[in-house]
Amino acid sequence: MTNEPEDGFESELDRSQTVPVFGSPETRRKFIKQIAGTSAAIAIVPGLLKSASAGQIVPASGAGPTSDSVSVQLKINGKAYALDIDPRVSLLDALRERLQLTGSKKGCDHGQCGACTVLVNGRRINSCLSLAVMHEGDEITTIEGLANGEALHPVQAAFVEHDGLQCGYCTPGQICSAVALLKENHANSDDEIREWMSGNICRCGAYAGILAAIKEAKTKPRA
């Protein structure tokens, strides 16, 4: 794998000339694609370019023949969605690439890092190792579904309060995992929290803040 842009990449980007605006996840992603199109960005962040170039199309499978698509109804954060999808699409890719629920993150895509953690029927799972078609009728909660309107979930508030993050990429997975951990009653000691959060890796090493946040959230049940 190289860090060079793929053939045809620049011409695709040349088409988007509008001024970038921050705000919603969709516009953030569009903005990244656009800055990636400048030569300066090519020199500085070739790795980012690569992911941006793959951003538009569902990348659950490479090029080549497709599987017959399957209809599936997903219930996510209380809303129902009907999708026709290639059965190879992971739940994570369906959330991010089809439904624009980009809060759940793709880290390793192999169930090792926990960035993709979501709650299915109240239990935490790695959405990268689960196919979307397996979740017909399941109640799925993502990071987008935790807050109550403008009021943050106590675990979200505690992560803010205790700096339970640095770059923030693993944070949606950490928070979903922590919400489940509290429900499972596995937050009774520092060691127990560490062990039961071991499926969520933080490469910035914000573990001290994460631990403090979970301990505080335990004392503040959801209103």
Next chain:
Amino acid sequence: MNPFSYSRAVNASDAVTAISGKPNGKFLGGGTNLVDLMKMGVETPNELVDINRLPLGQIEELPDKRVRIGALARNSDVAEHELIKTRYPFLVQALLSGASPQLRNMATVGGNLLQRTRCYYFYDPAFPACNKRKPGSGCGALDGYNRIHAILGQSDQCIATHPSDMCVALAALDAIVRVRGPSGEREIAFAEFHRLPGDTPERDTNLPPGELIIAVDLPVMPFAARSHYLKVRDRASYAFALVSVAAALDLGPAKRIKDARIALGGVAHKPWRAHTAEKKLMGQAASEKTFRDAAETELAMAKGYKYNAFKIELAKRAIVRALSRVVEMS
């Protein structure tokens, strides 16, 4: 990922019918290993039959007091079940020492039995040589980086290890695997379920294609209430075993050993039942010396390679420590 067609079965007989005559079809359970291997291009099924809706998630006591675990019970459900916690504590410890909470919420008992090795040369098709992935291509691990590889029961075709923790405890328990095929249900003794590599390392188990695991039965074994699972690994959590030991002891007066169960993980192509050590312990008084002697006997046939010879001494010490823990509980 290879394209495949997807279907959902609602009962065991439909699932078996759906896959019958399709050698390239597979049952899809939790997906934690299969989906990962499909992403890697190691597994390339052209048909998946989703069995997650089958009513096989129960954990129950049978009339004869044995315990039946449905094949779709998730690892976390088994680890939290009162019957398992009180009667087979080392099975709970084994389950909770494996993977992460998220993976344990997904992974099924049946799928855990069918996990494939984490040998790097098997898991990454960029390596040309792997007799398990591509029969006849050679073994990359034999002269490669073989730190996590086997020291017992291996062949010059394959030195991969079985990755499961749960299966180590099930081997010590002499569990029974219940399977369903086109001609009905049958039982497979746990010791007969997984295979040593010999010259057919591409076959991990004796489960024929098209047969579905429906349950695992645990025998009545009162002394398993005092049992211990010791896992030695590179990290304190969320890592595969370098060596693990599932141990249970039935102790009489003066700590005389009436029965012993020892199984090892991380050392062989299958969960390794330490029959030689068990036999050596019978009738002896439990002590560190007896345990060490038994461990020496078991590991006498072990063979290490460039990077994993440390496992031989590690396995001996792990056996002694696991058995000592069980005595402390008594």
